[in-house]
Amino acid sequence: MSTDMNTVGRAQHSEPTFTLYGRIAATYAGYIGRPYADLHLSLIIDDAYNGITVIDGQPTFGEAGLHNLLRIRTNIYTNELPGGVIVKIPLDPPAGMSRETFARELVIRATNFASYVSPYRPPAKLRGDKMNPGEYNSSSYLAALLKSVMGYVPAVHVVGYQTPGWEQPMPLHFFKGEALR
Known part of the structure; x- marks a missing residue:
């Protein structure tokens, strides 16, 4: 087994576990947040049967054409953990929802x-430290994803x-699978 800490070999659970991994946002540009550095959060779903699934929102660059530059997209990848993590925040499904249903x-x-x-x-x-009204970023995406399943946005406070x-989730209609253009 690999000793690399960012591999699927870390999956140890028979039921899914859920963790928000926080790392410095826009590290290529430095610590730009004021008064504190901004965190980029990724949701990690870890289970022994499906491996590791990482979900977060990302800005687009040129991969979808210039007319789609700097738009929010879902970013999902598997069997690899994000690097540079400075905080891990465990999550539980909402009351009455199984871990398997929550993951699905x-x-x-x-x-x-x-x-x-x-x-x-x-x-x-x-x-x-906040967004302008009606504007969204990767934290708005992840807060809305969790709200769309949990019915609320879990509190995230990291000293x-x-x-x-995070304080301004995207509208939930973005998660209904409907073409909005």
């Missing part, structure tokens, strides 16, 4: 997301860091 619904809603529709925006004044966009 999260993946379904993520794949139904209307990618390439909503513009991706930085926080207010680029370095702010010394901020998560602009």
Whole structure:
């Protein structure tokens, strides 16, 4: 077995577990958040049967053509954990929902997301700790994904860091699998 900590060999659970992994957002540009560094959150679904699934929202660049530049898209990858993680926040399914159902619904809603529709925006004044009204980023995406399945947005408070966009989830109609363009 590999000793690499970012492999599927880490799956140890018979039932899925759910963890938000936080790492510094926009590390290529440095620590741009003020007063604290911004966290980019990814949802990790880890189970012994399906391996590791990572879900987050990402801005588009040139992969979908220039007319789709800087739009929010679902990013799903498997059997590899994100690097540079500085915080791990465990999540539980909402009351009355099994872990298997929670995992399945999260993946379904993520794949139904209307990618390439909503513009991706930085926080207010680029370095702010909140988003401008009606503007969304990767934190807005993940907060809305969780809200679409859980019925609420779980609290995320990490001392010394901020998560602009978490306070303003995207509208839930983006997760219904309907073409919005």
